[in-house]
Amino acid sequence: MTRILLVDDHPVMRAGYQRLLEQDGAATVVAQAGNVDEAWGRFRQHLPDLTITDIAMPGSGGLELLRRVRAVEPGARVVVFSMHDSDSLVRRTFEIGASGFVSKSAPPERLVEAVRCVASGGRYLSPGLSPALMESGGERDALHALTPREVEILRLIAGGESPATCARVLHLSPKTISNLQSIIKGKLGIRTMTGLVRVALRSGLLTGDG
Numbered sequence: 001m002t003r004i005l006l007v008d009d010h011p012v013m014r015a016g017y018q019r020l021l022e023q024d025g026a027a028t029v030v031a032q033a034g035n036v037d038e039a040w041g042r043f044r045q046h047l048p049d050l051t052i053t054d055i056a057m058p059g060s061g062g063l064e065l066l067r068r069v070r071a072v073e074p075g076a077r078v079v080v081f082s083m084h085d086s087d088s089l090v091r092r093t094f095e096i097g098a099s100g101f102v103s104k105s106a107p108p109e110r111l112v113e114a115v116r117c118v119a120s121g122g123r124y125l126s127p128g129l130s131p132a133l134m135e136s137g138g139e140r141d142a143l144h145a146l147t148p149r150e151v152e153i154l155r156l157i158a159g160g161e162s163p164a165t166c167a168r169v170l171h172l173s174p175k176t177i178s179n180l181q182s183i184i185k186g187k188l189g190i191r192t193m194t195g196l197v198r199v200a201l202r203s204g205l206l207t208g209d210g
Contacts, residue, residue: 002027002119005046007039007065007132008081017081019045020108027115036060040068044190047073048118050099055082055089072095075117085126090133101125101133114170121191130154145187151205153180157193158200 004021006029008014031046033039035057043051043065051069055062062080069076079100080093090101097116102111103126114124125134146154149170156166163177168189170177190196199205 001025002115003029003030003046003049004115005031005033005039005042005048005051007036007051007057007062009034009057010053017111020112021052021115024112027119031185036062036065036068039065043069050077050079050114050115052079052081055080055084055093063093065094066093066098079114079118079124085129087130087133089131090125094134101129101189102126103129146184150180150184150187153177154184154196154200155205157181158197158205171173 004027006014006017006021008017011034012034014034018032021027021029027050030048031042033042036059039051051065053062053065062082063072066078066080069078074097076097077099078097080098081102081104082089083104083174085101085103085105093101100114102114102124106126106128110126114126115202117124118201123134125131152170153166156169157163161169163174163181166172166177167174172180185191185196188196191197
């Protein structure tokens with residue numbers, strides 16, 4: 001069961017979200033908060049599996065909470081749930097480290113979808129918003145962390161070349177290629193080959209039909 005910290009400055013809204021999230025028994029709201037400082041205390045006390053936060057709240061906003069949470073728990077999962085969904089704001093939430101963004105104008109079931117997706121290790125964006133907003137900041141920074149040789153290995157592997165072929169082309173041992181492939185996945189925060197292909201396509205390392 002996913003343990004959730006729910007952050008919104010309207011108690012009635014929080015009560016409604018809690019009923020929505022707990023209705024199928026897959027999640028439970030272990031704590032609630034109405035502002036960032038209160039939420040920060042609840043987070044440290046309960047260490048939830050997932051935090052859902054609004055952005056516009058009295059005092060510091062939800063982005064500040066996101067910064068604090070990610071600073072102490074880099075792997076923490078945070079879903080931003082907001083009526084403000086401009087491209088620049090959505091992009092900023094993912095740059096700071098959000099795992100999901102749901103517009104409050106979306107149907108209620110989208111929030112449930114987001115929780116399921118993020119709780120299972122995925123990332124979520126409300127339908128209708130551009131998927132590119134999820135990757136524009138953090139993914140570019142991660143790619144810049146790759147060495148030129150790692151970028152070339154990413155290009156070859158994502159293009160369908162086997163580790164043995166990569167080793168032959170780059171004059172390295174297959175074991176070295178395997179080790180570097182693991183390092184690349186770690187730097188990019190990606191676990192699967194499909195994820196590597198997507199990054200290569202978005203970054204221009206591959207053409208859409210390559």
